[in-house]
Amino acid sequence: MNIIVTDTHDLFVSQTIQTQKSTVNTFDSDAPRILVVDDHPMNRMTAAALLGIEGYEVIEADSGFTALKLVMQKQPDLILLDVMMPEMDGFQVCELLKQNEHTRLIPIIFITALNDRRARIRGIETGGDDFITKPFDHVELVARVKSLIRQKRLNEDLEHAEQVLFSIARAVESRDPNTGDHCERLTHMGKNFGEHLNLTRNQIRDLMWGGYLHDIGKVGIPDAVLLKKGKLTAEEWDIMKQHVLIGEKICQPLRSMGGVIPIIRSHHERWDGSGYPDGLVADDIPNLAQVFQVIDIFDALTSERPYKKAFTLEEALAIMAEETAKGWRNPKLIQQFTEFICSFKDWQLCAS
Template sequence: MIQWKSNHTGFTEQIVSESNPISTVKSIGSNHVVESQNNVEAYSLGLSQEDLMLENRQAVSSWIKSDINCGDDSLVSRTLQAKGSKVNRFDLDPPKVLVVDDHAASRMTAVALLGMEGYEVIEADRGSTVVGLVTQKQPDLILLDVMMPGMDGFEVCQLLKQDEQTRLIPVIFITALNDRRSRIRGIEVGADDFLTKPFDRVELAARVKSLVRQKRLNEDLDHAEQVLFSIAMSIESRDPNTGNHCERLVKLGQLFGEYLNLSRYQIRDLMWGGYLHDIGKVGIPDAVLLKKEQLTAKDWEVMKQHVLIGEKICQPLRSMRGVIPIIRHHHERWDGSGYPDALKGDDIPYLAQVFQLIDIYDALSSERPYKIAFTTEEALSVMLEEANSGWRNPKLMQQFAEFIPYCQE
C-alpha cells in the first residue's frame, strides 16, 4: 500500500494495492469515503471536464486542497508524493512541477496525474505570478497554459528563457490550440515541448520525466563548468602579477573571433579558453609558478606540464571538446619548436593558433614585474618579428595586426 501526504494536517490519501490498483480511499480526519480515481483516467479518454466537474465537484474539491503562497490568493501549492514512486529514481528529492493554468479543472487534472507519478506539484492560475513563484519554489519543470488573461504563456516563457537563472527549466505548453502558428510561436519563445488537452496520462508522464531528467543533467554540467571556471580564476589570483589577464583574453577572443567571422561555437570556445587555458597551473608548485628569478631548464620542464594537466582536468566534460585543443596546444610554434607535441604549421589546431596571438599580445601590452607595458606598435612589432622567424602563422599574424587598430577604433 502506498500512502500520500499533503501539506494539510489530517489529510492523507492511500492507494490500496489489491485487485483494483487505482481505486482510492481518502480520509480528512474522519472516515469520509470518496469516489474512485477512475475519473482521473476519464480525462485522458476525452470525457469533458464540465461533466466530470458536475458529477464529482465535492469529491474533487475535498481531494485537492490548497495553500495560499506569497500572500497571493491566485497561488496555491500542494504536495502529492508517492512513497517509492518511479520518479524518485531521479534523486532523493521528488522533482517539482509548476502547473500554470487559469482553468481550475485543467489544473486539477494535471495535479492528479502528476501526483500519481510522485511529483511535488505547485499551482498558479495566471501568468503574471509565475516569475516570482519560480524564483521562490525553483521547480524542475513548468506546465504552462498558452491562453491566459493578462500575461499569456508565450510572454511568460520568453521571460523565463531570457533569464540566466531560469533558462534551464523546461517549459511544456499545454493548450487546446493545435494550429501550426501557435506551435511556431512557442518554439520561438523557447518552449521545450507541447501537450494538447485533454491529457493522455502515459504521454504526460513520459514527457515530464524525460525533460526533468534532461534538466538535471544540464544542471550538473552547468555546475561542473562553474567549478572549472572558479578553479581557473583562483589560479590567476595566485599570481597577482597578471592582473585581469583572463578577463582581457575573454573580451579580446570574442572580438577577434567576430573579426575572423568564426562560428558562434568557435567564439564561445575562444572565450572559454581565455579562462581555462592555464587551468593546469593548479598542479604546478608555487616554487616554480611564482619564482621571480629566471626559470632553470628543470623548472621549464615542470612548467610545461601545465598544458597536459589542464587537458586532463577538462577532458571528462563533453562541452569542453572545443576548448581542449586551445589548452593543450597554445604554446606550439609554427616551425615545430613549441610544446607539448612540437606540431608544425596547420597541424596546430586553428583555434589554438588564434588564441596564442591574443595571449601573447596581452602579455606584451600589460605591465609585469619584469617588464613595462609595451605600446600597441611595440607589441605588434615583436609579434611580427616572431612570425618572420617562423614561430607564428604569417597569414593569421597579418590579420591580427590589421585587427588591433580596427578593434581600438
Template sequence: MGLSPGELMLEKNPELSSWIKQKNANSDGESLDFKTPQAESSQVNSSDLDLPKILVVDDHAASRMTAVALLGMEGYEVIEADSGLMAVDIVAQQQPDLVLLDVMMPGMDGFEVCQILKQNEHTRLIPIIFITALNDRRSRIRGIEVGADDFLTKPFDRVELVARVKSLVRQKRLNEDLDHAEKVLFSVARAIESRDPNTGDHCERLVKLGQAFGEYLCLSRSQIRDLMWGGYLHDIGKVGIPDAVLLKKGKLTPEEWEIMRQHVSIGEKICQPLRSMRGVIPIIRHHHERWDGTGYPDGLQGNNIPYLAQVFQIIDIYDALTSERPYKRSFTLEEALNIMREETNSGWRNPELVQQFIDFITTKVG
C-alpha cells in the same frame, strides 16, 4: 457550450475526478497538497528526499487542476500559476524542476514566458513543456524558437504526460550536475590565477577580448563560447605545477621549463571528462604551438594547429605584451603589434590571422 480540455479529461477519468473531489473535501478551503500517501510516507522515511517540483501554468482553472491532480497522484510537489507574469515571479523565487506551460493566456502568453526563462542564466536549465490546444506547425516552430523542450496537446494523455515529465526532470538533474562541474573548473582556474598576483585580471581580459575578436572573425556562437571559456581555462593545468617553478622570479632552468610545459597536458586531462569542454580542450593543449612547428607540446605546424588555438594564442600574447609584469613593462599598442609582426616574420604565427588581429585591434582602439 462544449467542455474544455480539462473538463474532458476529468470526464474520461472518473478515478481522477473522484480523487480531486476527495482532496477538495478535505482541504477546508486551504490550498491543496497534491502528494499521494506513498509520497508522504517516503518523506517520513527519508527526510532528505528531494521531490521534483513542478509548476503548472494555465489561466483556465479546470485544465490547470487536471494537470495538478495527475502530477500530484504521481508524487510530485506541484505549484500553480494562472498567468504568465505570475509564472515568471514564481520561477524566480522557487526554482521548480519543470514548467508545464499553457500557450494561449491573456497578457503575457506562453511564448513570451518561455523566452524570458530561457534567456535568464539562472532559469535556462529548467525544462518547459508547452501544453496547448494549438496543433499547427507554425506554433510548434515558434515554441522551438523560444526554447521549449517538449509539447503536449490538450486534452493530454495521462501516461504520456507522466513519461515526458519524468524524462525531462531526469535530464535537468544531469544538466545541473554538468553545470556544477563546469563552475568548479572555473573556480579552480580563478584560484590558480590568484596564486600569481602579477597577472592581474588576465583571464577576464582574455574572455572579453576573445568574445570581441571572435565576433569580428564571424565565428559561430559555440566557437565564441569556447574562445571565452579558453580565457578562463587555458592555464588550469598550472594547478599541478609546483610553486617553486610557477612563481620563480628568475629565469627557469631547462629542467624547470620541462616541468612548466606539462601544464598543457595536465589541463587537458582535467577538462577531458566533460563533453561540454570538447571545443576548449584544443585551446588548452595547443595555445603554445608555433606556426613553424617549434612550439609545444606536439610541435604542430601551420594549419595542423587547431584554428581556435591559433586565435586564442594571438589574444593571449597581445594581452601579455600590453600588461605590466615583474620582468617587463607594459608595451604600448604600437610596440606590442610590432613585436607580434616580428614574431610572425620569424615564422611563429599565422600571418593572415595576425593581420586580421591587427586590423581588429587598431579599429577597436581607434
C-alpha cells in the same frame, strides 16, 4: 507536500493527493516540483492530480504574471504551461524565463488545445522544450515530465562541474598576483576578435572559455617553479611545460569542453614546429589555439610585469611581426589581428 490551491475542488484534489503514494516513481529526497500554469481551474486540477499521484510536488498559477513570481519564489524543476491565457500568453512567459540566467534551464512543456504547425514553431522559437495537446494522455504526460526532469538534472550537474573548473582557474590565476586581470582581458578580447573573424557562436564561446581555462593545468605546477623570479633551469622548464597536458586531463571528462581542450593543449605551439607539447607545424595547429595564442601574446606584451614594462600597442604589434618573420606565428592571422587592432580608430595605429 506544498500545493497551492485556488478553490474547493482543488482543495479536495490536494487532500486526495497527499494521502496517496506513488506506485510508479520514488525520489531520493525532495520530490521534483512542478509548476502548472493555466487560467482554467479544472485543467490545473487534472494535471495536479495526475502528477501528485506520481509523487511530484505540484504548485499552481492561474496567469502568466503569477507564474513568473512563483518561478522566482519556488524554483520549480519543470513547468507545464498553457498557451492561451489573457494578458500574458504562454509564449511570452516562456520567452522571459529562457532569457533569464537563473531560470533558463527549467524545462517548459506547452499544454494547449492548439494543434497547428505555427503554434508549435512559435513554441520552439521561444525556447519551449516539449508540446502536449489537450486533452493529454496520462502515461504520455508522466513520461515526458520524467524525461525532461532527468535532462534538467544532468544539465545542472554539467553546469556545476563547469563552475568548479572556472573556480580552479581563478584560483590558479590568484597564485600569481602579477597577472592581474589577465583572464578577464583574454575573455573580452576573444569575443571581440572572434567576431572580427566571423567565427561561429560556439567558437567564440570556446575562445572566451579558453581565456579562463588555458592555464588551469598550472594548478599542478609547484610554486617553486611557477613563481620563480629568475630564469628557469632546463629541468624546471620541462616541468612548466607539463601544465598544458595537466590542463587537458582536468577538462577532458566534460564533453562541453571539447572545443576548449585544443586551446588548452596547443596554445604554446609555433607555426614552424618549435613549440610544445607536440611540435605541430602550420595548420596542424588547431585554428582556435592559433587565434587564442595571438590574443594571449598581445595581452602579455601590453601588460606590465615585474620583469618588464608594458609595451605600447605599436611596440607589441612590432614584436609580434618580428616573431612572425622568425616563423613562429601564422602570417595571415597576425595580419588579421593587426587589422583588428587598427580598427579601433582612437588608437590611431594605422596613421603611418
